[in-house]
Amino acid sequence: MTVTLADVAARAQVSPATVSRVLNGNYPVAASTRERVLKAVDELDYVLNGPASALAAATSDLVGILVNDIADPFFGIMASAIQSEIGGPGGRAGGERLAVVCNTGGSPERELTYLTLLQRQRAAAVVLTGGAVENEPHAEAVAAKLRKLTEAGTRVVLCGRAPTPDTRAIALAFDNRGGARQLTEHLIGLGHRRLGCIAGPREHTTTRHRLEGHREALAAAGVEDDPRRTVHGHYDRRSGYEAALELLRRDPDLTAIVAANDSVALGACAALRESGLRVPGDISVAGFDDLPFSIDAVPSLTTVRLPLAEAGARAGRIAMGREEPPPGGIATVRGELMVRGSSGVPRVQ
Amino acid sequence: MTVTLADVAARAQVSPATVSRVLNGNYPVAASTRERVLKAVDELDYVLNGPASALAAATSDLVGILVNDIADPFFGIMASAIQSEIGGPGGRAGGERLAVVCNTGGSPERELTYLTLLQRQRAAAVVLTGGAVENEPHAEAVAAKLRKLTEAGTRVVLCGRAPTPDTRAIALAFDNRGGARQLTEHLIGLGHRRLGCIAGPREHTTTRHRLEGHREALAAAGVEDDPRRTVHGHYDRRSGYEAALELLRRDPDLTAIVAANDSVALGACAALRESGLRVPGDISVAGFDDLPFSIDAVPSLTTVRLPLAEAGARAGRIAMGREEPPPGGIATVRGELMVRGSSGVPRVQ
DNA sequence: GAGCGCATAGAAAGCGGTTGCTGCGATACT
DNA sequence: AGTATCGCAGCAACCGCTTTCTATGCGCTC
Numbered sequence: 001m002t003v004t005l006a007d008v009a010a011r012a013q014v015s016p017a018t019v020s021r022v023l024n025g026n027y028p029v030a031a032s033t034r035e036r037v038l039k040a041v042d043e044l045d046y047v048l049n050g051p052a053s054a055l056a057a058a059t060s061d062l063v064g065i066l067v068n069d070i071a072d073p074f075f076g077i078m079a080s081a082i083q084s085e086i087g088g089p090g091g092r093a094g095g096e097r098l099a100v101v102c103n104t105g106g107s108p109e110r111e112l113t114y115l116t117l118l119q120r121q122r123a124a125a126v127v128l129t130g131g132a133v134e135n136e137p138h139a140e141a142v143a144a145k146l147r148k149l150t151e152a153g154t155r156v157v158l159c160g161r162a163p164t165p166d167t168r169a170i171a172l173a174f175d176n177r178g179g180a181r182q183l184t185e186h187l188i189g190l191g192h193r194r195l196g197c198i199a200g201p202r203e204h205t206t207t208r209h210r211l212e213g214h215r216e217a218l219a220a221a222g223v224e225d226d227p228r229r230t231v232h233g234h235y236d237r238r239s240g241y242e243a244a245l246e247l248l249r250r251d252p253d254l255t256a257i258v259a260a261n262d263s264v265a266l267g268a269c270a271a272l273r274e275s276g277l278r279v280p281g282d283i284s285v286a287g288f289d290d291l292p293f294s295i296d297a298v299p300s301l302t303t304v305r306l307p308l309a310e311a312g313a314r315a316g317r318i319a320m321g322r323e324e325p326p327p328g329g330i331a332t333v334r335g336e337l338m339v340r341g342s343s344g345v346p347r348v349q
Numbered sequence: 350m351t352v353t354l355a356d357v358a359a360r361a362q363v364s365p366a367t368v369s370r371v372l373n374g375n376y377p378v379a380a381s382t383r384e385r386v387l388k389a390v391d392e393l394d395y396v397l398n399g400p401a402s403a404l405a406a407a408t409s410d411l412v413g414i415l416v417n418d419i420a421d422p423f424f425g426i427m428a429s430a431i432q433s434e435i436g437g438p439g440g441r442a443g444g445e446r447l448a449v450v451c452n453t454g455g456s457p458e459r460e461l462t463y464l465t466l467l468q469r470q471r472a473a474a475v476v477l478t479g480g481a482v483e484n485e486p487h488a489e490a491v492a493a494k495l496r497k498l499t500e501a502g503t504r505v506v507l508c509g510r511a512p513t514p515d516t517r518a519i520a521l522a523f524d525n526r527g528g529a530r531q532l533t534e535h536l537i538g539l540g541h542r543r544l545g546c547i548a549g550p551r552e553h554t555t556t557r558h559r560l561e562g563h564r565e566a567l568a569a570a571g572v573e574d575d576p577r578r579t580v581h582g583h584y585d586r587r588s589g590y591e592a593a594l595e596l597l598r599r600d601p602d603l604t605a606i607v608a609a610n611d612s613v614a615l616g617a618c619a620a621l622r623e624s625g626l627r628v629p630g631d632i633s634v635a636g637f638d639d640l641p642f643s644i645d646a647v648p649s650l651t652t653v654r655l656p657l658a659e660a661g662a663r664a665g666r667i668a669m670g671r672e673e674p675p676p677g678g679i680a681t682v683r684g685e686l687m688v689r690g691s692s693g694v695p696r697v698q
Numbered sequence: 699g700a701g702c703g704c705a706t707a708g709a710a711a712g713c714g715g716t717t718g719c720t721g722c723g724a725t726a727c728t
Numbered sequence: 729a730g731t732a733t734c735g736c737a738g739c740a741a742c743c744g745c746t747t748t749c750t751a752t753g754c755g756c757t758c
Contacts, residue, residue: 364709
């Protein structure tokens with residue numbers, strides 16, 4: 001029914017071995033033979049059997065990309081950049097590889113299962129993006145799995161994710177702490193002293209690092225860090241909306257809010273506006289990531305730009321072995337403070 | 350080196366066949382034996398070899414999801430919904446399937462190559478999302494490939510994409526034409542007569558349908574359709590920004606602009622604002638899709654809500670054979686007009 | 699107690715490629 | 729001319745799992 005290598009071989013009057021070699025192009029084949037084979041391939045409309053090939057060659061052309069939330073442009077942009085370097089059709093890479101994006105939904109269980117699935121498929125490489133959950137049993141399980149993957153020859157790259165110790169995984173980590181610190185320093189510099197903070201979900205490396213940066217800035221400036229001014233939520237607009245209302249309830253005199261990311265910041269802006277506060281006239285707001293829509297917000301969002309596309313592309317190249325991993329296997333990618341319309345000097349009280 | 354079925358069998362003192370049967374659970378195995386096998390699997394940390402399994406069983410657990418642009422939330426949301434139904438870890442489905450998202454970048458060549466790659470992997474199902482390019486040779490090539498896939502037993506579902514004739518592909522198409530018509534009717538109802546239109550890329554089904562709906566509404570209301578009031582661009586904010594400036598240059602007295610989608614609308618708003626025009630005071634703007642950020646725009650965006658998540662989930666279920674395909678293999682998914690702040694009555698001139 | 703059927707385990711033949719090694723004719727070298 | 733060398737094609741042994749078919753042991757029935 002389906003056309004196999006043997007069929008092609010028969011038609012081209014050669015052995016299956018020759019056909020395989022023509023297709024893989026890593027063995028000398030006479031031009032005339034090659035042509036005959038290619039003609040047969042074309043005529044029979046032959047399509048290689050991936051699993052069979054992977055089995056025999058003990059490698060596959062699958063590359064896994066794990067993302068926390070594919071509906072979030074933060075991950076979409078990174079995934080897109082990674083994929084463009086992985087190859088697949090149209091990518092810069094030569095060999096055609098199937099870049100597969102897996103959506104973990106932020107759940108460590110799913111992350112683990114996807115890793116197993118990729119291990120099962122003998123993936124050539126795996127790129128994990130975004131923050132990791134710091135929940136203990138899972139963190140160790142993931143680390144163990146990554147260890148096993150690298151041992152089996154799968155290249156593992158972390159993109160925008162904290163390094164995993166005792167693993168041969170290459171890490172391209174965002175400087176979330178430094179970025180957050182800069183951002184809060186900027187607000188403090190404008191004169192803000194009552195800063196609310198909408199943090200991301202607990203037990204999350206990204207959340208923790210951004211929060212630490214924020215606190216460092218507060219401490220450095222001698223500003224009191226009232227724990228009541230920090231609210232945890234998710235990385236979506238809705239959380240921002242609700243958290244902003246909660247912060248306002250706790251302290252109506254807040255003059256600035258730093259959000260977990262841009263979506264959260266936008267949600268917060270909406271809540272503030274509906275509460276009758278003007279941004280930045282009455283209260284400043286800052287985001288994080290600098291996603292494309294941030295510049296179109298009104299007022300445009302002060303935020304920290306993370307070079308998502310660049311980092312993703314680099315991670316992709318490293319995963320493909322087309323770029324040297326950074327020394328020590330760890331590189332820090334810095335963000336850039338983008339001062340825009342949503343932050344201003346505090347209202348005199 | 351790597352643990353195989355035979356290793357597990359040896360350890361459990363059974364034959365490889367028995368281990369396979371325990372793992373697949375479709376053959377009676379005595380409880381005591383099963384237990385022994387599972388124990389061995391656990392102790393040896395055995396991971397099934399996917400390719401080998403796929404080869405022997407002549408099926409794989411891969412499901413492909415093709416998207417035009419993974420960095421665009423429009424596709425991210427759909428992909429996320431599809432994937433949640435496909436299963437993979439945590440999904441509602443029973444079997445663990447690897448949902449792979451492939452980014453075509455809107456290029457028909459890549460689309461074709463990805464389809465071949467999936468065919469090669471003997472994917473269980475394929476879901477294509479978003480509009481298709483209407484470029485003739487490619488459209489036919491894609492149709493031929495889809496035909497071949499369905500013939501090989503791969504379920505093919507189109508989500509938010511126009512049906513492909515002569516294919517056994519199931520289509521869940523968005524009513525782009527009807528939605529666009531409603532939107533323009535709304536603007537005409539408000540009193541607008543000089544409507545600009547920022548359309549998507551040419552040779553694209555989505556673009557064509559939305560444009561047709563727009564023109565239908567104009568024609569029905571007896572409003573002249575000046576071709577100079579239509580500009581083509583891409584589905585991103587930048588295109589919207591540039592196209593809006595171009596439209597203004599061509600006709601400074603425009604009172605409304607309908608955009609190809611929400612991102613384009615936001616870009617247009619930015620351009621208008623920078624040109625000193627207020628929205629909707631001086632000019633109304635409408636988007637399409639109703640992506641999450643649209644409600645946070647200032648003013649919030651009048652648009653047509655497309656049930657992306659619902660449609661994606663349904664497409665996923667159909668792809669998995671867990672839901673009956675619609676009669677005739679084609680269903681139309683309607684959008685809903687969302688009237689918000691960016692549209693208002695035209696300024697009296 | 700012999701015959702039967704049922705439940706369960708094993709043997710072995712693929713699935714469709716890849717690749718090390720062998721073979722063979724032609725060319726190059728002494 | 730004789731032989732070492734090279735280029736290219738084929739043979740055949742896997743790769744690791746699934747599955748059909750067969751074998752065995754056991755409890756039953758008549």
